[in-house]
Amino acid sequence: MKSKDPRNSVMKAKVLDMISIFLAELIGTALLVFFGCMGCIDFNNGDSIQMTNSLFQISVVFGLVIMFIVQIFGCVSGAHLNPAVTIAAIVYKLLTPAMAVGYFVAQMGGAFIGYGLLQILVAKDVMANEHGVGMFIELIGTGTLIWVVCGVWDPRNAKGHDAVPLKLGFAITALCGCFGHWTGCSMNPARSFGPALWNMDFGQHWVYWVGPLLGGLLASLSYRHVFYRNQLRSMRREGWKRWL
Numbered sequence: 001m002k003s004k005d006p007r008n009s010v011m012k013a014k015v016l017d018m019i020s021i022f023l024a025e026l027i028g029t030a031l032l033v034f035f036g037c038m039g040c041i042d043f044n045n046g047d048s049i050q051m052t053n054s055l056f057q058i059s060v061v062f063g064l065v066i067m068f069i070v071q072i073f074g075c076v077s078g079a080h081l082n083p084a085v086t087i088a089a090i091v092y093k094l095l096t097p098a099m100a101v102g103y104f105v106a107q108m109g110g111a112f113i114g115y116g117l118l119q120i121l122v123a124k125d126v127m128a129n130e131h132g133v134g135m136f137i138e139l140i141g142t143g144t145l146i147w148v149v150c151g152v153w154d155p156r157n158a159k160g161h162d163a164v165p166l167k168l169g170f171a172i173t174a175l176c177g178c179f180g181h182w183t184g185c186s187m188n189p190a191r192s193f194g195p196a197l198w199n200m201d202f203g204q205h206w207v208y209w210v211g212p213l214l215g216g217l218l219a220s221l222s223y224r225h226v227f228y229r230n231q232l233r234s235m236r237r238e239g240w241k242r243w244l
Contacts (some may be wrong), residue, residue, distance in 0.1 A: 020227050021099075022106045024077035028069045029110030031144065032081050034118050035065045038178040041122070057177065064174035071167050072147045075156035076227050083107055131207055134183045138211025141175045142187040143219035150223040155230055187212055 039061030066081070073079040078094075080086045086103045089095040095103070120126060127133055148171045151157060152164050172187070179185040186192045192208035195201075 018102070021077040022102050023226060024073040025080060025103050025106035026110040026113070028073045028077070028079050029081045029107045030114035030117070031069055031110075032062075032065060033111045033114030035144075035174065035178050036062045037115060037118055039065070039174070061174055061177045064170050064177070067167065068144070068148050068171035068174060071157075071171070072144075072151040073227070075151065075154055077103070081107065081110075131204060134204065134207040135211040137179050137182045138186060138207060139215035139218075141179050141183075141185055141215070142212035143215035145171060145175060145187050146216045146219035147223055150220060150228070154228060183207065183211075187215075189213065 040058050069081065070079040078085075078089065080089065080103055083104055086095065086100050086107070090097060090100050121133065121136070145168075148168065152161070152167070172185075175187065176185040186208050189209045189212055192205065196205050196208075
C-alpha cells in the first residue's frame with residue numbers, strides 16, 4: 001500500500017491558506033464598508049434616510065469597526081482592507097506582487113458587496129418587513145461579534161489577550177452604533193429575555209432568539225472550517241517543508 005505523498009498535503013494546505021486569505025480580505029472589506037456606512041445613516045427624520053451630521057459619530061464607528069475587523073482577520077491575512085496598505089506590504093517585501101493581485105481583487109469585491117448589502121437593507125420595500133429585517137440585523141450583529149470571539153480564541157492570537165475585554169467592549173460599541181436604532185442591538189437572547197419576561201411582552205421576542213442563535217452558529221462554523229488554524233497543523237506544515 002502506497003503512502004501519501006507529503007507534497008500533496010503541502011499543496012492542499014497552501015491552496016486552503018490562499019482561499020482563506022482571499023475570503024478574509026473579501027469579507028473584511030465588506031464588513032468595513034457595510035458597518036462603516038451603516039454608522040453614517042441617520043434614522044431620526046421619519047422615513048427618510050440621511051447621512052448623520054455628527055462627524056464624531058462617523059469617525060468613532062469607522063475606527064472601532066476597523067479595530068474589530070483586524071481582531072477577526074488580522075491573523076489570517078493581515079487585514080489590509082485597503083490597496084494602499086497592500087502596496088506598502090509589497091514594498092516591505094511582506095507580500096509578493098502575485099499575492100497582492102488577489103488582495104486587490106478581494107478588497108474591491110468586498111467593498112462592492114458590502115455597500116450592495118447596505119443598499120438592499122435600507123430599501124423601503126425591505127424595511128417594510130420589520131420582523132425579517134430585525135432578525136437579519138440580529139443575525140449579522142451577533143455573527144460578527146462571534147467572529148470577534150473566534151478571533152480571540154484563535155491560537156495565532158494567543159499573545160494578544162491582554163486587552164480582550166476592551167476589544168470586545170469596543171466591538172459591541174461599534175455594533176450598537178450601527179444597529180442600535182434598528183433592534184436595540186441585543187445580540188444576546190438572555191439579555192432580551194429578562195426584560196421581556198418582567199414586562200410580559202413577547203410580541204416580537206422570537207427575533208431576539210432566532211437571529212442571535214443562528215448568527216452565532218453560522219459564524220462559529222464558518223470561522224472554524226475556513227479561517228481557524230491550530231498549532232498542531234502549523235507544526236505539521238513546518239515538518240513538511242523538508243519535502244519541498
